[in-house]
Amino acid sequence: MLLHGTINRNGLFSVRSTYHSQWEYKFERRRTGEGRHASGVGDNPVWDRLWKLDIPGKIKIFGWRVLHGMIPCHGVLANKHIGNQGSCPLCPSGCEDIKRMLFTCDRAREVWRCLGVWDKIEEVLNIDRSGSILMEEIIRLGTKIPSLNNVSFVELVLTAGWYMWWERRKFVHGESIQTPFTSAMSIAALTSNYMRSMRKTSNIRQGWKKHPEGKLMVNVDAAFDIGTGSGSTGVIIRDEKGQWIAAAHSFLPHVIDAPMAEAYALKEGLMLAQHIGCNWFIIQTDCMLVVETMNDGGFSATAATAIYDDCIILWSGFDSISIEHCNREANRVAHELARKAFSSKSSCIWVDEPPSFRSIKLAEWLPAQKKKTLYVKHITTLDLRGLIVRLKVISLFGRTKISCLFQCRAHMADIVDR
Secondary structure (H helix, E strand, O other): OOOOOOEOOOOOEOHHHHHHHHHHHHHHHOOOOOOOOOOOOOOOHHHHHHHOOOOOHHHHHHHHHHHOOOOOOHHHHHHOOOOOOOEOOOOOOOEOOHHHHHHHOHHHHHHHHHHOOHHHHHHHHOOOOOHHHHHHHHHHHOOEEHHHOOEEHHHHHHHHHHHHHHHHHHHHOOOOOOOHHHHHHHHHHHHHHHHHHOOOOOOOOOOOOOOOOOOEEEEEEEEEEOOOOEEEEEEEEEOOOOOEEEEEEEEEOOOOOHHHHHHHHHHHHHHHHHHOOOOEEEEEEOOHHHHHHHHOOOOOOOOOHHHHHHHHHHHOOOOEEEEEEOOHHHHHHHHHHHHHHHHHOOOEEEOOOOOOOOOHHHHHHOOOOOOOOOOEEEEEEEEOOOOEEEEEEEEEOOEEEEEEEEEOOOEEEEEEEO
16 A cells, blocks of 8 residues: 655655654644654754754754654653653653643743743743644744843743753752752853854954064963962063063962962063063063053052062063053963973073973974074173173174173173174
8 A cells, every 4th residue: 555645755665754744744734834854954944043043052952852852751751651650850740741841840930930031931832732833933933032131032942941951850860950040040141151152253363473673572471270379470582573582480389369370470571571681572461450450550459469569660660661461372382381380390591592391382382593693703891790791693684683681781882793
C-alpha cells in the first residue's frame, strides 16, 4: 500500500518520509498551511530568526530543542515509557511538560512576574496548549522590552527558559537553587550581557604604536596573586623605532591588592627613566586607575597613597612627561617581564644589554635591533663628578647618530666620532 505524500525526493517510500509527513500535518499545516523542515532550516522564518538572535549557541540549541519538543521533562519521558513519574519536581500539582516547565509552573510564574513580562506571557498562553507552539509564537513576535535595556523579548524568554531548565536539573539532583527573585535578576543580567557581547564590532589588533620622535616610551605593568599576597612589576623603555633601551622587573613580596601593584609598577618605571637619565618620555599602562590618579594630581584614597606621593615627587623631576592608557596587547612585553619576576622571585635591571631570557611572547614583541656600534675617538672637557654617563653611537639609514643617556649634571663637549 502506498500512502499519499510519503514519497521522498528520490521517489521512494520510507518510514522516515512517512514520519516527516505526519509531523508536518500535525504541527504545521493545521496552523499555517505550510511545511517546515525538522532539521531547523527551511522556508519557515522562525528558524532564520532563531539562529540570528544575539544569544550564545547553547541557548539557541535549547530553543531548537524546545521547538521540536525534545526537552526531557518528566511528562515527556513518561509518554515515552521512560520512568513512572510525570509530575513537576518543583510544584507536584500537575504533569510536567514543556509548557509547564517554561511558563505555568508556580516557580516559573514568579520568575516571569519578577522580570515584569508576565502580562506578555499570559497573552501567548491563550494561543495553544503545546509549549513548542508557544515558543514559536514568541519567536515570531520579536518585540523589545524598554524596562530591561531594550533587550528582545524572545532573547529574554529563551535565556530565561534555559536558565530555569538549568536550575530545575540542579534541583532534581539534590542541589540548592536560588529564589525566584534572584533567578530573575540573574536572567536579566545575562540577557543584557549577551546582547552587548554578541554585537558585531570590528576588532582591530592594537599593538605597540610609534610615538612622537624625540621621546621615549615607558611601558609598565604589574602582576598580583591574591592567594600569596605578593606581586611583581615589569618596565621596558623603547625609542621611537620600538628598539630596546632599558628594562627592569622586580618582585613584591607584600602587596595588598592589584591596584597597589600597578602603582608600584608606575614608580618602578619612573625610577628606571631617572636611572638612565631620560627626561622626555611617555608612560603607558593598561590600568586606567593609575592614569586617572596621576592626571588628578596623584590624589588617592586607597592603600597606594604613599606610592602615588613618591610618584608625584619623581614626576616633578622630569622636563616633559605624560601618561596614557593602552590596551593589554600593546603592553605585553611589560606584562611578560612582570610574570618573569613573579615566577623567579627576583628583581633585575637591564641597561647595557637586553634580558637574556626570551619567552615566545617576549621575543615577538621585542623588535630586532640591527645596530652598528662605532667608537668614540676623543672626549674633551668631560666632568663626570662621580656619576654615570653612557654613550651609544649607532648607525641608522646610512647616517651616524650619537645617542647620549645621562644620569648626572656633567658638562660634555667636543665629542668627535669616527
